[in-house]
Structures are given as structure tokens and as C-alpha cells.
Amino acid sequence: MSTELETVQIGVVSISDRASTGVYEDKGLPALQSWLGRAVRNPIEWVPRLIPDERDGIAATLRELVDEQGCHLVLTTGGTGPSPRDVTPEATLDVADKEMPGFGEQMRQISLRFVPTAILSRQTAVIRKQSLILNLPGQPKSIAETLEGLRDAEGRSIVPGIFAAVPYCIDLIGGPYIETDGVVCAAFRPKSAQRVVQA
Numbered sequence: 373m374s375t376e377l378e379t380v381q382i383g384v385v386s387i388s389d390r391a392s393t394g395v396y397e398d399k400g401l402p403a404l405q406s407w408l409g410r411a412v413r414n415p416i417e418w419v420p421r422l423i424p425d426e427r428d429g430i431a432a433t434l435r436e437l438v439d440e441q442g443c444h445l446v447l448t449t450g451g452t453g454p455s456p457r458d459v460t461p462e463a464t465l466d467v468a469d470k471e472m473p474g475f476g477e478q479m480r481q482i483s484l485r486f487v488p489t490a491i492l493s494r495q496t497a498v499i500r501k502q503s504l505i506l507n508l509p510g511q512p513k514s515i516a517e518t519l520e521g522l523r524d525a526e527g528r529s530i531v532p533g534i535f536a537a538v539p540y541c542i543d544l545i546g547g548p549y550i551e552t553d554g555v556v557c558a559a560f561r562p563k564s565a566q567r568v569v570q571a
Contacts, residue, residue, distance in 0.1 A: 377569050378548035379415040382408060383437035383446035385423065385430075387460050388510075392424045400449035403512035407519055408447075411535060411556040413569075414548065419443055425451050430463035438467075438503040444547040445538065446503060450510040452495045460507050461494045467505070468498035472541070475506055475534050479518040482531055483509065486517070502546045504538065520557050529558075536560050 386392075386400030401420050409416065419441045421433050430451070437443045451460030465471065475497035483490030495507040495518075508515050521533030539550035539559040551569050552559040 377414040377551055379417055380412065380445065380548055380550055381417050381419060381441060381443040382412075383419040383421065383434075383441060383443035384408075385421045385433060385437070385446065385448040387423055387425055387430060387448055387450040389424045389457060392422050398422050399512050400510065400515070403515045404447050404449060404508070407516050407556075411519070411552050413551040413553055425457040425459060427459040427463045427466070430460060431466040434464065434467045434500070434505060438500045438505070443503055444542055445550075446505040447508055448506070449508045449515060452493050452507050452509065454492050454494070458494070461496045464496060464498055464505055464507055467500050469501065470499040472497040472499060472504070475537075478532070478534050479509070482518050482522060482533065483514060485522060485531065499545055504541055504545065504547075506534070506538075532560075533557055540565060 384401055384404040386398050390396055391398035405418060419437055423429055423433055434446060437446050448460055451458045473496060476495040479495045480490050480493055493509060497506045508518060519533050519535045521529055522531040524530055535557045536559055540561045542550055543565055549567055
């Protein structure tokens with residue numbers, strides 16, 4: 373069956389007290405949009421938000437992006453460490469229908485290849501209605517590494533990035549069929565779930 377690529381609504385949320393008040397330039401939103409723009413072949417409608425580290429405000433933003441804006445995928449960056457102001461995982465769990473802990477486990481596996489302090493990261497993922505919400509690290513380099521995974525000098529995958537599993541997850545919860553650029557990130561689906569799509 374051949375189908376056309378559907379438009380995907382993607383919410384991107386940068387969570388930072390200082391960036392949200394203009395103390396310094398936010399780098400999270402550009403990093404998210406840059407990587408996803410290269411990886412996803414579908415047309416994308418972006419819904420960006422730049423907000424402070426406030427648990428209730430983060431939860432309200434996630435509800436708005438899913439319930440009102442209709443985002444199929446929401447990615448957050450920032451606020452996942454152990455400091456008192458880092459409350460992104462708590463706010464994410466506040467809005468969850470289901471927790472998807474494998475995403476956070478894999479992100480930490482990737483980051484541990486670079487720094488031992490990766491075990492301090494508390495990223496998680498949840499499903500709310502027909503949307504997948506992912507907490508990503510705060511640094512642009514780490515965002516790309518966790519989404520894309522690690523490759524050797526010849527470009528072969530050493531450790532899969534988390535985004536390889538995202539399109540099939542969104543299939544399973546009733547979202548649009550997302551096609552990726554295999555050069556950036558090859559999505560994995562069982563053969564029975566694969567379709568022929570037209571760009």
C-alpha cells in the first residue's frame with residue numbers, strides 16, 4: 373500500500389530559568405529543530421515553547437501541546453539533572469497515561485560512553501493520549517547523540533539512538549506514519565508494520 377507522508381505536529385520545549393528570562397540565548401530549541409528537520413521526511417508543523425523550571429508550568433505546557441495543539445510527538449530539553457530546580461521528569465510523569473522507561477535507559481547508555489556523570493541524568497518518556505513525550509538532555513551535542521546514536525569511523529551504528537524506535541511507537545498509539553532519512557537515523561519497524569510512502 374502506497375501512502376503520502378502526513379504532516380506531523382511536533383512540540384519542542386526548552387526548559388530553563390535563565391534562557392526563558394533572556395539571561396542567555398536558548399540553544400535547546402534550535403538543536404531539536406535542526407536534528408529533527410534532518411531526520412524526519414514528513415512535513416513538520418513546529419509548536420515551540422521556552423519556559424522556566426516550574427513543575428506545574430511544565431506539566432501545563434505538556435498538556436496544552438498534546439490536548440489543545442494536537443502534537444503527535446513532544447520533546448523537552450533541560451531540567452533532568454539532580455539539582456533542586458530540575459523537575460522536568462516529575463512534571464512529565466504528572467501528565468502520563470503510561471511511562472516508557474526504556475527511552476531514558478537508552479539515553480543514559482549512550483551518554484555513559486562519554487561521561488560518567490550520565491548516571492545523574494533522569495530523562496524519561498511517557499505516553500499521553502496519542503502522543504509520545506520524550507525528555508532529552510540539555511546540551512545540543514548530547515541531544516543529537518541520544519537521538520541519533522553512535523557510529524564508528526565507517527558510519528556503521530555502534531549504539532542505536534532512541535529515535536529509531538519513535539516512529540513505530542507513534543504507529544502503535546495511533547499517530548501518523550513517520551518516515552525517516554536513513555542516513556541520519558533509520559527507523560525500525562517489523563516488516564508487517566512497514567508501508568511504501570511517497571515523499
